[in-house]
Amino acid sequence: MCKNKILLIGTLPPPYQGQPIAFASAFFVLNKYYTCKVLTTSFKSEFFIHSIYKFFRYFFLLPIYLIFFRPEKIYFLCSRTLIGGFRDVYLLIIVYLTNIKIYNHLHGSDFNIYINN
Numbered sequence: 001m002c003k004n005k006i007l008l009i010g011t012l013p014p015p016y017q018g019q020p021i022a023f024a025s026a027f028f029v030l031n032k033y034y035t036c037k038v039l040t041t042s043f044k045s046e047f048f049i050h051s052i053y054k055f056f057r058y059f060f061l062l063p064i065y066l067i068f069f070r071p072e073k074i075y076f077l078c079s080r081t082l083i084g085g086f087r088d089v090y091l092l093i094i095v096y097l098t099n100i101k102i103y104n105h106l107h108g109s110d111f112n113i114y115i116n117n
Helices: 018-033 048-069 082-096 111-116
Strands: 004-010 034-040 073-077 101-105
Touching: 004 018, 004 048, 018 034, 018 073, 018 101, 034 048, 048 082, 073 082, 082 101
Parallel strands: 004 034, 004 073, 073 101
Antiparallel strands: none
16 A cells, blocks of 8 residues: 655754654654655754755755655645745745645744734
């Protein structure tokens, strides 16, 4: 029996903080029932040029994963930053053009501040 495919978009630990830990927990559970791929959203790096590389790599890999991995579902963690908001809008626009179901992991910490700013 072939497992359904799900693309997980977020950050796995490290750092060992709430959001990456929750994402890792979701990954370990979903990986039992789906064929999973993870597209990381962490652009942090010791070197600025490597952060820029990771940023553009994400924007390049998203359509590649959608075309070649062909997930039936996408699970993603939304961002609380401006640049992450652009990343999320890009994801939503790309997925809107497909018939892929998308699931957003909303988190409450600082969410009201993000909406009001």
